[in-house]
Amino acid sequence: MTTRPPRPRERGIPEATVARLPVYLRALQALQDRGTATVSSEALAGAAGVNSAKLRKDLSHLGSYGTRGVGYEVEYLIYQISRELGLTQDWSVAIVGIGNLGRALANYGGFGTRGFRIAALLDADPEVVGRSVASLDVRHIDSLEEVVRTKGVSIGVIATPAGSAQGVASRFVEAGVTSILNFAPVVLNVPDGVDVRKVDLSIELQILAFHAQRRADGDGQTHRSGLEVT
Amino acid sequence: MTTRPPRPRERGIPEATVARLPVYLRALQALQDRGTATVSSEALAGAAGVNSAKLRKDLSHLGSYGTRGVGYEVEYLIYQISRELGLTQDWSVAIVGIGNLGRALANYGGFGTRGFRIAALLDADPEVVGRSVASLDVRHIDSLEEVVRTKGVSIGVIATPAGSAQGVASRFVEAGVTSILNFAPVVLNVPDGVDVRKVDLSIELQILAFHAQRRADGDGQTHRSGLEVT
DNA sequence: CCCACTTTGTGCGTGCTTTCACAAGCACGT
């Protein structure tokens, strides 16, 4: 554990920064589509909805890719962020649970920024298995392990009902998948080394309700100015 | 400061805590369904996937609802958290954009924990308008203002393509909606006092990719133990 | 060649979050 010869590499990008990089990336791509070649931190921050100092600090974690007095070259920055996020390689994704949500995900054109390829759609319902969704045949959940192996799936997406989610997660893990995106409203139990992210509609609604109630409560003159406007 | 007559009230619950309350709530409801009457912070924290000290501190912001040596009474705690989150009143929700995602949301049974009522589904596509989804008629987007007014909509959900999202958001705001849940991959621009939350599939995938790449990079023996296992 | 102007990169203070560790409190058995 001594050598790190060709690597003045950045050690550990803060989690909060990582979460914002995709937002910057999207804003940059919009700028590129509009033909913009160069952008200042101020302008990009505006487009991404963040403070410009924060943006500069975030970018500084990747390296010094700006030019003082000028700004950032859009194309170059897109490349650097993409590389940092690992989007220069292809990620193979399997989606389990082809209900409305699964279909919505399967059809999510281009899958945001490219880099993600849907390798397989799986479901347990015989009614759904065999159908074609987004130009892919829905396969039976029993072939999960085989699909992961043959298609080199590295990211598993769970869009099943809550009751089936843990089982699917365990099978993913068992099959060697170490990145899971979970849409089911349950806390998944996975071993260390497996990365689970959760997307949960009802939690978001409840947070909104909390703030709405708070606004309604204190309504009189104590209006609250600084609301999160992500 | 001697008096605190009718208000041992909590002032300002930390945002991080608010974001976790729905998770606790769900875990508690699962316990209740299983017939559990009482739970310790340790056990509940386990079910919610957090540290028990964190859980206790979170709950302490609501008040002292536990009994030392025993734990928390499940039913009572459910009530307290629900009240704090504003789930004891009904929230009227309108969903705009009835594609696959919109349909998935509309069918999201019970809408997590009750408290949320889908008041209307709206879309711009004449092909979709008039159809019945989840026992509701899809109405044309032009009636947004009327629907908000007559149905008392307080939360707007945007499930449209990126291009239409800002327009819809502005109309919501104009109509008086101050809570918005946005599924479209764009940064919404709204005035102060409007609360926007964002749910973004491709951002989550990119974050997963980042961590996966990082694991692959440093793979040798420098394995990283402390991964987020939300 | 130098000066005025612009914009990046970052040191620093501030406030929020998490975690530890323990005193205070309650139940129950004797």
Add this chain to the structure above:
DNA sequence: ACGTGCTTGTGAAAGCACGCACAAAGTGGG
């Protein structure tokens, strides 16, 4: 009535994250 054992609630410490404000660095005009 009292001691034992368990669990809560919280002070204090450490770690992150944010945003200000400014020095450093580059551009372009005269």
